[in-house]
Amino acid sequence: MTESTDGLKPIFFTINAIAYVVQISLWLLRMWKPVRVMLILSKMFLGECKYGHLACILVHPGR
DSSP states (O other), X not given: OOOOOTTHHHHHHHHHHHHHHXXXXXXXXXXXXXXXXXXXXXXXXXXXXXXXXXXXXXXXXXX
């Protein structure tokens, strides 16, 4: 018996939208007022997104 994955699409799009909004906001703030803290936060957020993506690939390798 397989489970339906229809409910995953809205969750996937919501998580992606939130990640993009946060990253774009950090980039815009960094361009508007270049502060070293914003550069560090932006790089940390991008790094965490990459590690999250890697974890998803390792958990679900064939999909």
